Every structure is written in structure tokens, then in C-alpha cells.
Amino acid sequence: MINIKTVSTMDEQAVLTLYKANGWIAYTQNPQALMTAIAHSVNLAAFDGEKLVGLLRYVTDEVSIAFIQDILILPEYQRQGIGRQLMMTAMARLKNIGQVHLLTENEPKTVGFYTAVGFRNAADANLVTFTMENRY
DSSP, rough: EEEEEEEEEOHHHHHHHHHHTTTOOHHTTOHHOOOHHHHHHHHEEEEEEEEEEEEEEEEESSSSSEEEEEEEEGGGTTTHHHHHHHHHHHHHTTSSEEEEEEEOOOHHHHHHHHHHHTTOOOOTTOOOOOOOOOOO
């Protein structure tokens, strides 16, 4: 059975395994930066027993805005509803926040997931999103 927990710290190797398994190597090239980012985020972790199988990480001012930074599931656990469970848990906690944002790849599978859980493209709301990447 999958359990969702709010955690402030996680085993570094388990985190690196999760990110590497999803091909997110920009994060894994600097483990210290990744673990610092996690320490400064709200983290919803999915566990199968003691095994970290998923993570949703967000930052918020607790009033007007929240930004979902990461959501990843180990490949062998994908398509089992864990991502949806993490997202629904986050959205329940963020229900009184004025705006919830995320930035993601424009891939059909990814867009389909976020649309299915209630997000919409900013352009559909006559909004535009700007970004400035200063990758580490």
C-alpha cells in the first residue's frame, strides 16, 4: 500500500535514485543543491513501505501563490494513480491559495495529466507565462 507523507528531509540516495530514474539529471549533477531545495520546500512523498516511490515538491507564501516545482514517480510505479494521489493531496492543502502554478514540458502525456487533475494552460485564461532560466 502506498502512503503519502509530508517530509522535511529524505534519504539523499533515495532522492537521487528517484530523479535519475526519471532522467532528471540536471538535478542529480549537484546533489547538495537538490537536497537544499528539498529542505526549503514542502515535500509530499509517496512510500511503498520504506521505499521512496514518488515525490511532489512545492513552495508557497501560504496566502497568494504556490508553485509546484517537481512531481516524479519511479517508472515501475507510474500509471498506478500515485501521481494523482500526490497532486490531490497537494491541491487539498493549497485550496485557499489564490494561485497555484507549475511549469512543465509541452508533451501530450504531461499536458494530459495536468489537465486531468484540473490545471489549464495559462494561454486559455488569456495569460502569458515568462521564465528566466539560470540553471545551476
